[in-house]
Amino acid sequence: MKPDEYDVIRIILETVGQPASPYSKIGDDVAVLPRGEGDLVAKTDMLVRKTDVPKGMETWQMARKSIVACVSDFAAKGVQPQAVLLSLALPSTITLKEVKEMARGFKEARDEFGFNIVGGDTNEADDVVIDCCMLGFAKRITERRGAAPGDRVVVTGPFGYQSVGLKVLQEGFKVPEELWSLAVSSVLLPTPRLQLGIELTAEELLSSSIDSSDGLALSLHQLADASEVGFEISRLPVDQGLSDAAEKIGLDLDAAVLYGGEEYEIVATIPENKLRWAKQTAEKLGQRLIEIGKVTSENGQVVFTDDSRSFEIERKGWIHLS
């Protein structure tokens, strides 16, 4: 059986279930949601299979990833997502099995991050395109702007695995067994630090923050720009295992960590007197904050300096259409 538009909608609704809220009128022309506490927070992110889905990624993982990108922005802002609308474009060759797998991916994301899927639209195109529009309410977000000289720069996890994972999946790049699964799973099942972002914002511990999905370097530049400050980075957020393996496998570690992208970590600044508290908050959640440098008054200057070397971190990363 070849699914048409209505089959697609039915399968997704059957899989993810009706939204919990009695106010969401699924099946009407629009979705209606109870007004929450605080301002409305909204974000949209589009996944295009050809450019955003690596070889080896299963259909349900693609569907989950299409939502993860928005979750990552909500995490960086410290906002719990409440509702998602999904616009799909599917090729006419799509099978019922694939639609069911996609629905399962949406459900995984919903269960993992705790929102309702309240609406959407179905279309036909040559490629699979999934646009996720995510909504929430918040009394306060952590903005990109707000970093002050002296603040510490932190990230919520290691960088670089994604670059390695992509090379493994796309080019058959060979890596040791223990690195393989960390690298590949970082690509196939990216997991934003939603709870950590929400707690750090609730406790007003961050002076500024940004989602890192376009790469660490670009995120640092954008974050510095927003506050008209600079960053002096003294440590690259990379796990020992990856660092040890880099030379053996012929990996440019700096490039992988700084310019790779798709990490979905939070890059943030924290006033020095709140750093310990923030680290404890992370630990309580089984997470970590990696301190990588400090904020300077050198507007727009993002540099790396440690005991052995010093270089400018370039403003580059994942830029579509470039």
Place this chain on the structure above:
Amino acid sequence: MKPDEYDVIRIILETVGQPASPYSKIGDDVAVLPRGEGDLVAKTDMLVRKTDVPKGMETWQMARKSIVACVSDFAAKGVQPQAVLLSLALPSTITLKEVKEMARGFKEARDEFGFNIVGGDTNEADDVVIDCCMLGFAKRITERRGAAPGDRVVVTGPFGYQSVGLKVLQEGFKVPEELWSLAVSSVLLPTPRLQLGIELTAEELLSSSIDSSDGLALSLHQLADASEVGFEISRLPVDQGLSDAAEKIGLDLDAAVLYGGEEYEIVATIPENKLRWAKQTAEKLGQRLIEIGKVTSENGQVVFTDDSRSFEIERKGWIHLS
């Protein structure tokens, strides 16, 4: 110059300007909007150039149309749109001129229908894909459900021009001069009855309503289903000029009016005692309500009956992937 992602965003922002509200933080990871009065209303609609954009439609008209689809749903529900997020996928061959034209189309729509563009996402794909996510607040919407036997069935404008216009644009179909411009402009510049929908809902004149963009027949069936009623249609909403020309130009008028689609009119039901008031409301806005039939208790039966003929209106229209 070939525009990259950031050029696209810059051009759109330069063209449409910053949103009016001081709370919308354009340039952060998410858009933040002041919480409005009433519940949150949300709708997403995706345009794919290959399937949704006819020959002869200019780039700015395509951009405008990508927003019109959501406006039409807001019109049917009687809700003023407040904010729009736009996700774009563009081919790598896109030119600066095309991006500027698209930005102009977004601006036209914004000025025409009165919302802010508060966020978006830019991607690369083989085709142009524009996903519009529209947001608003409302204390009350007119739902699809609510029609009662005896209510009158109305539409807000004539049907059929779009089918003719599409045939003119796509197949070079020949029509008389006076029909040509009505038909072609109905396709290139569809104009939902937003103000009329808002007034009719504010005055609580409609018992149920739906947007008609998938065609009159399908809209009638969906509207009847939602209230578990039937419709007896006794008049097709078609202008005399189109009706007169139909035979001469070899047009199946019934098919054009019932199964064409893309009309972006409101299809609604009105309690008999409110009909006169509703018509006056429309007239005050320079609009009209065309009475086409009445609601029956025959659940799911949508039939046409007048003095000369009687037939069942089929449940068919524009269904993607079918």
